[in-house]
Amino acid sequence: MAYPPAARSSPPRQPSVKVILASADVQRVVDRIAHQILEKTQGAANTVLLGIPTRGTPLARRLADRISTFEDVSVPVGVLDITLYRDDLRRHATRAVGPTELPSGGIDGKRVILVDDVLFSGRTVRAALDALNDVGRPASVQLAVLVDRGHRELPIRADYVGKNIPTALAESVKVTLAEIDGTDEVKLYGGTHS
Amino acid sequence: MIKHLLSGGDLDADTATEILDTAAEMATVAGREIKKLPALRGRTVVNLFYEDSTRTRISFEAAAKRLSADVINFSAKGSSVTKGESLKDTALTLQAMGADAVVVRHPASGAPHRLANWVDGSVVNAGDGTHEHPTQALLDAYTMRARLGRLAGLSVAVVGDVLHSRVARSNVLLLSTLGAKVTLVGPPTLIPVDIAGALAPATDVSYDLDSVLPNVDVVMMLRVQRERMNDSYFPSAREYARRYGLDGPRMRRLPEHAIVMHPGPMNRGMEITPEVADSPRSTIVEQVTNGVSVRMAVLYLLLGGNNR
16 A cells, blocks of 8 residues: 655654853853862962863963952963874874964973863873873873763863763764854754754 | 975965964974974885985984984985986885885986876975975075065075076075065076076066165075086186175175075085174074974975875
C-alpha cells in the first residue's frame, strides 16, 4: 500500500542554534571567575594573566579589570601566541603568527593564569604550556576558561570554568566578545533537531 | 601563500607584508633564552649550494634549526656534481630522500626555476647567477622598515655593480611592490640599458652618486664582484671608489635620518670606507641578524601548513 509522499517524509531538518550565555550572563560569569581567582590566589598577588589569542586576550583583560575593581589589585596582563606550538600545523593552511606580549616583569616565579574562551580537546592548552616553557619559568600555571565543552583528548582540566556545556562532538561552541565581534554571547551550533 | 620563493617578483604586497610581519614575530625568538620553536619539527630542509656562500647558508641553516627542521647541507664541492651529475639527477635524489624544502644557490641564472619543476617540495632561491636573491631583498626591506618605520614612499638608491647583482634585481622588484622608489646608481657599464623599465617602470637610473645622495632615505651599496669582472667595466678600483664609493664626506651629504646598507661581504675601501661601514647609520650587522628572522618567516610560511 502506498502512502502519500507528505506522510512518509519528515520535515527538513534544520541545524539548531542555541544561545547558552547572553551578554549579561557573560559579564556575570567573568565577574564570578574574577572572584574565584581572588579567592583561590588569596588576593591575586604575584599573579599574571596570559590570554590565548584570539578571544582569550580580551577575556584576560576583562578579568584583570574586574579583579582591580573588586580588590584594587593590579594584575599584569599579557598575550601568549601559540601558533608555532600547535600540533596540527600540517593539517591546515599556514596560520598567521601573532605577537606574544609578556608583561614587563616577565613570568619567572609568577603564578601564571592562562585564559581562553573554550576548553575542548586540551590541545591548545598543551601548546600554550609548551610556549610558556620557552618564554620563562612560572612558579605555577593555572587555567581559566569561559566555557568547558568536554571531549578532552589530553589530561588537562581548568582551574576556573565559567560554564560547563555538555556537548556532542558534532556540535560546536562559538564565543563572541564585544571587543572583537561587537557582542557578548555564547552559542551552541549543530546537532540536528526537527 | 606561494609554494616556492624564486623571485622578488613572486610576491604581491600582501604576501610580502605577511612575510615581514611574521619575521618581526620570529625576531622576538632571537631575544629569548631558548631560541627554538617546534613549528617545523619533522620537516627536512636541504641547503643545496653549488656556489660558496657561508653567510647565506649559515643564515638559512640557523633559520631552519630554530624552527626545529632537520637540515641537510649539500655542497657541490666534493659531491657527485664534480663527477658529472646533473642538477636534475641531484633533484631526484633529494626528492627520493623526502626533502620538504630545497634552498638552492646556483651559478646559473634560472636554475631554481628548473629545480622547482622537478621536486615536490618548496624551492627557495638563495641566489642564482646574476639573476635574483629574494630573501636578501626581504631582509633588506625588513631592515628598512625596522629602522625607518615604513617602506611606502621611501627613496632608495642602489649603488654599484647592478649588472652582476642579483641583490639589486630582487630589491627593485620587491621594493617597487611595497611602494618604495628605487634609483639605480653606477657607472654606465655596470647598469644594463633597459633594466629600469624591464624590472619596474618607476625605477630611475643615475650615473652621478653625488646628485642622488641628498634626496634618499636609504643608500644600498653593492659589492663590486671582482670575480665576475672579466671585462673592463671601469678604469681602475681607485677610479671606481672615487666616483661611486661611499666615504665619510659623501655620507654626511645624506639626510639626517638616512641609513646605509650593504648585503656583504664588503670590499672595505672600495665601495664603502670603514668610517661609513662602522658608523651608526650602517645597518650591515643588523641585516645579518634580520636575515635569520626573515628566512625563518619564509620557511615557516612555505612549510608550516598544508599548502599543497
